Amino acid sequence: MESSEYRKAFVEAIVRQFGTFENFVNTAAQQLPEELSAVFRQLAAFQSNPRWLRPLLKQLTDRDSWLQLAKRPADFDRKLDKILGTIRSQMKQTYAIHAHAPIRKSERDRQIVKLRQHDRKSFGQIKKELRLSSPQVAEQAYRRYQRRQRDQLRQMAELVFDKVTKKKGHKGQTRRPKADPT
Secondary structure, three states: OOOHHHHHHHHHHHHHHHHOOOHHHHHHHOEEEEEEEHHHHHHHHHHOOOOOHHHHHHHHHOOHHHHHHOOOOOHHHHHHHHHHHHHHHHHHHHHHOOEEEEEOOOHHHHHHHHHOOOOOHHHHHHHHHHHOOOOOHHHHHHHHHHHHHHHHHHHHHHHHHHHHHHOOOOOOEEEOOOOOOO
């Protein structure tokens, strides 16, 4: 079985088990040993703390490196595109932009989820409490928020899988046992 198939199976198992990124982080904080749950709390905090930006800014401001690359315009463009692409990707992930659509009213969506899950209110009751135009608006917001949370969980599971397999030295395929020469 290809590593990508294992990766997909791992990610989907995490999504099935926890449903949302928030559930995963909360479960980790409650059930895992303190050291491990601290790692997951840091993963959750990463969403709002752009530490990833510092090394990219360092690369962008390294004048000597850019002067050398300027001698080879294709390499210059490639490196600049890679850095800007990383910034774009991280910004979208940090601010939970899903499929090129900006997230509007994400705080309201979070509130709808809380009312639905914790307070067990119907979409009709949520409509009245939040003064929405229809129960369907509440339901759409609820489903949108859940989808974003699942996507965040998927991204986190992919990151974990990639880090674990990279540390173990996997390179695209799983190791197969050697054939027995006898």
